Amino acid sequence: MALDTSPQQPAPVRVISKLIGEWIHRLGPVWVEGQVAQYSRRPGTQTAFLTLRDPAAEVSVTVTCATRLLDAMEVPLTDGVRVVVHAKPSWYYTRGTLSLAADDIRPVGLGDLLARLERLRKILAAEGLFDAERKRSLPFLPRGVGLICGRDSKAEHDVLENARRRWPGVRFRVEPVAVQGVSAVSQILEVLRILDRDPDIDVIIIARGGGSVEDLLPFSDEALVRAVSAATTPVVSAIGHESDTPLVDLVADYRASTPTDAAKRVVPDVREELDRVARAREQIRSALRRRLDHERAGLDSVRSRPALADPHHALRVRRDELTHLVDRARRSMRHLLDRAASDIDHTRARVRALSPAATLERGYAVVQRADDTVVRSPDDVEPGEHVRLLVAGGVIAATIDDPPPVEH
Known part of the structure; x- marks a missing residue:
């Protein structure tokens, strides 16, 4: 039921905090999945503290649990590990903080991770995020290239070195981020939005070296996959080795097998382009030579014709034709006049024969x-x-x- 308050009768903070605690208490125990962002275990105590973080959002919660639960885990608990805890939410109304009291904690195994990734892949594929029709072509020579990678990483070195070796004038905007761990997804999302809004960036490379499935999990995060799909700038994915296939590879406009391959794909090789220009020039010269030879042969053929070899020949032919036509016209005219005169004589004779005179x-x-x-x-x-x-x-x-x- 809504709390009845007004400007004249406001509710104290403690009341609001206490009501929130009551609502949370009704939730009961729940299973929660998250990534361990901070883990501390005080010597001589039976309680451990850890912070669970959602890698797709800036949300975290404190978890308390018995140390015996951690000792019973097959995999040692470290920062970045994904776990599932069974806990009861608690609200400390005096401090206004939420915490989870865990009575069971389990690491997310590799099989579980792969199964979840496969389910997510099918969902995104059904939405059409991986369709080839929606992938954009990369520019031939980008004005600027955005590079998202680890700070001073080998992936950064491979991309920059190979790209500048191919095209020395290429301009990069490097945005170093965490490429694994609890903050990787949020940092990548932030710089991806920044680069996508930069009008001087024509293509974005997301690069990371090889690693385990767990290390590459940030690049299969649903939020990151959807952000890459929504980006207006073409995105090249260069995550891990050729055998690694995080979901970002499927949604990117181009999937590079390695960071080196990404560098080769986003910028052309200046030597190859110069060779192409040289070959194109030679092809143009050859085409022009062939065209000139063809036209020269045509001119020689035309010049060898009698009409051009003896220009007066055509005039003589036309003069003879004209003379013949004039003679023919005169003969025809004389014939017509003679026939008309004969007709007149005959008519005159008939008129005279019939005349009263x-x-x-x-x-x-x-x-x-x-x-x-x-x-x-x-x-x-x-x-x-x-x-x-x-x-x-x-x-x-x-x-x-x-x-x-x-x-x-």
């Missing part, structure tokens, strides 16, 4: 009245009427006499 020339005459109407019948004129006779030679005036009698 030709009929008049044969002795016929056309009789017209004074109003120019043609007389076609004797009944069309009256006796004494003046008419005109059109003959071939001209016009003859005449007068109509009495009509002759009609013969029966």
Whole structure:
């Protein structure tokens, strides 16, 4: 039930602390897993004190236990060892601190660790964190390389030495961290975020030398694996030897077998690149020579053609063609004119044959009245009427006499 408080009636700190203790007391005994961060055993006492820490978070708790439990352990208890304790949480309300009173403590064996890592691997794989599609390609020549490694470690030396031997101008930002132990994960996470936010860093290398499975456990931590997956900068994993496969290797954008291999992967070899440039130049020169030879041969072939060997030849050919066409046009035109003249003569002859003038020339005459109407019948004129006779030679005036009698 929520505590009824107000600005006028606040609860004292001791009350809040006591209520917290009551809530914790209800939790009862629990099994807790953690990494031993600090272990102390006072001589002459039956009680030992150790601090359990969660490597994925800045959380730790004090554990008290009987020394006989530690003496019964098969593996000596040291800092960095993962253990499982059965303990009852206790809250010291006067100091406001949480502690665990352990009645059983067990080291996490190698088999248990591997089984847990396999379960975690399957979970992360099912989420798609290891898919090849999400891995980013590394830059050809990074402006800056972030290196996460142990302080003054052989891994640092191998990466820097081999990278600078390959490309002397490469710029590194080295972030030394603890690569094993209780603080390794938190330190690696912190510098990973710092390097990922640095705009001058184009690739990040996480490097560590070889070690046991327990030593490499920080690089299989779920929080670190998810942080590498979420990073926007490509990450190269170079943990241990080639046979070592922590989970960071699976989520990284490139998995290097060794720190030396990581150095070879993130920067090109200047000698190899110069050789490639030289070969490319020679290939370009050869291609240009072949192209020039091909074009020169084409020009020689064109120049050897008659049209270019004798430039006037084409003009003469076209002149002859033009002369032939002009003669042909003239012949066609004369033929057309002759045929048209013949047609006109024939038409004129037909017109003349059909013309009234030709009929008049044969002795016929056309009789017209004074109003120019043609007389076609004797009944069309009256006796004494003046008419005109059109003959071939001209016009003859005449007068109509009495009509002759009609013969029966």
